[in-house]
Amino acid sequence: MTGEKPRLNDYAVQAVELTKKFDNFTAVDHIHFTIERGEIFGFLGPNGAGKTTTIRMLLGLLRPTEGEATVLGYDIVTQSEEIKKRIGYMSQRFTLYQDLTVSENLDFYGRTYGVRGKELAQRKEFMIDMAGLKGHEKELTKNLAGGWKQRLALGTAILHEPEMLFLDEPTAGVDPISRQAFWNFLYRLAEEGTTIFVTTHYMDEAEHCHNLAFIHNGRIIAQGTPQSIKEKHMKGEVLEIDCQRADVALAALRELSHFEEVALYGSLIHLVAQGVEGYEPLIEETLRQKGAGLRSMDLIAPSLEDVFISSIKEQSNLRGDLP
Amino acid sequence: MLARILNLIRKEFIQLRRDRLLAPFIILGPVVELIAVAYSTSHPIEHIPTAIVDLDRSQRSRELVAAFGNSQTFDPTYYLYDQTEVRTLLDNGTSPVAIVIPSGFSQGLSSGAENPQLQIILDGSEPSVAQTAEMAAQGVVASYSAQLMREEWGVSQVATIDSRARVWFNEELKEANYTVPAELAFMLYMVALMVASLGIARERELGTLEQLLVSPLRPIELIIGKAIPAVIISYLDFLLMLAITLFIFHVPLRGSLPLLLTVSLFYIFVELGWGIMISTISNTQQQALLLVFILAMTEMVFSGYAIPIESMPRPLQLLSNLAAIKHFLIIFRGILLKGAGVGAFIPEILALAIIGVVVVSLTLWVFRKRLD
Structure with missing residues (x-):
């Protein structure tokens, strides 16, 4: 074993100009962010935005092309051994051994992190309770139902009581009730002092995080608390419009070009503008002319999804891209 | 670690x-x-089904066929009257060896005027069988010749060079x-x-x-x-x-x-x-x-x-x-x-x-x- 090495800083994560290029493609483009200890940090963005690449760099699986970062105060390139001992990781894919039993999986991962003997037995019992797997210890992992596998994977990731937990899309494909239970558990962990880094593309989950960063095309386009991001990046208020023919309405409203943003949310349209209420008569008139069949129109609090779309647009305008 | x-x-x-x-x-x-x-x-090549074309039909030719039959290697199985049938047997693989004794074989032997001919036809598409058969046939013919010398001419002591290859490390090959x-x-x-x-x-x-x-x-x-x-x-x-x-x-x-x-x-x-x-x-x-x-x-x-x-x-x-x-x-x-x-x-x-x-x-x- 190597001796304790001094930590470079007190942040859970500090990234400076962190960049990863694959040939000509820049997956992560000079990003900056810091994570305080004990917080739940949400890393948001569409698929292919650079979320997984960033996680892989922080975990020491990929070498950054430029820039640097520390995890728990240790350099991700030169001190990754120190980092690995202290973190837990749950990847997008299910990474337990399907041909081992529940108990064998916990044993294997526990011992890999140096947890053994009485301590291992105690923590195993706790994890099995937490995952609701009591009585299934000797069952092969491949025979478990999806939600159970999910909880077992989390259990193995935190069995060694890591200082920090990395979760890459942990709730993809999990039902809403299990998702809620999962987040409740994450809160408990955070309260006990574990720092949690979580990527997701569920915007409703992002509301649960203490701090957020939006990543798009490899760049961080907004960061802060959910509230501060909304205040800073929302250009105006949001009007939610329900009508019979959303496609017709969308085209008509976009043509008006009075609005910051017109976007489709399922069958509803979200329209963003400063002083949006003043436009209501104009909107009503337009939709009637085009025969879109307006049902209702309400002023709503912006969701993070609105903010995200708004900030992507802001970013594109800055760079002169197409909206 | x-x-x-x-x-x-x-x-x-x-x-x-x-x-x-x-x-x-x-x-x-x-x-x-x-x-x-x-x-x-691990088994040597033995009892090869052999086609015999005896065009001489004499006592000597029958003796020779018997000598082939007494060896471990050949089983005279098919007796043909015509050399043309050999081709069919070799073609369909029923018999990879054919021994053809031409007419005038025993006459040649007794006159001593010219060496009598014996034809051995081998299926070359199976080299290991063909090789084994060729070596065995030479052995059969050599020992039959020696037997003839003794019987016909009463020669019991002919000084010949006895060349024997000894194989080391795998004596029985x-x-x-x-x-x-x-x-x-x-x-x-x-x-x-x-x-x-x-x-x-x-x-x-x-x-x-x-x-x-x-x-x-x-x-x-x-x-x-x-x-x-x-x-x-x-x-x-x-x-x-x-x-x-x-x-x-x-x-x-x-x-x-x-x-x-x-x-x-x-x-x-x-x-x-x-x-x-x-x-x-x-x-x-x-x-x-x-x-x-x-x-x-x-x-x-x-x-x-x-x-x-x-x-x-x-x-x-x-x-x-x-x-x-x-x-x-x-x-x-x-x-x-x-x-x-x-x-x-x-x-x-x-x-x-x-x-x-x-x-x-x-x-x-x-x-x-x-x-x-």
């Missing part, structure tokens, strides 16, 4: 035990293959003594390569490799932990196959058993190096298996088992030195058949060591490289 490696080894064995296909496949497969090859090559060790080496090679190559490729395919790489387990620990179970399995397989070779097929062991056991372990390490290299560069188990077969076929060619290395063009002969199996076979046969000691194999052992060091260093380098 040791605790982490042991933990990984324990996990590997639990998984191997649960795998219903792999375990029987790697233990039974090679043994069955070895027995099949050894059994089919038992083919099994040649094929069984080669087959054993090849099967051992396949097992070591397959177990080792599937190890890491499987974890990569299932996504568990990433989980291991973010844990405190170091790459070298991972490689050692994967290699040790493969060594144990391959070595058990080797011992089993060696026992079959020695006790069932009676291939002699003239040299030192401890030397043989040590060198074999060494050879397994080298082949495992290749296996882990394949494992490292493959994304899926399927890719790994394909690479195993490509490498195995190439090494097979250069092993000297299927094609004699002496008959290869010079550049290929040099290239064959890269095949660990070639060196191992020289050592293996040397210990079994020649009873040679370690001094006889210094170049081969050196070659194995060099191949081993190069392959393992290359593997570690590739493994690190692949992380980026």
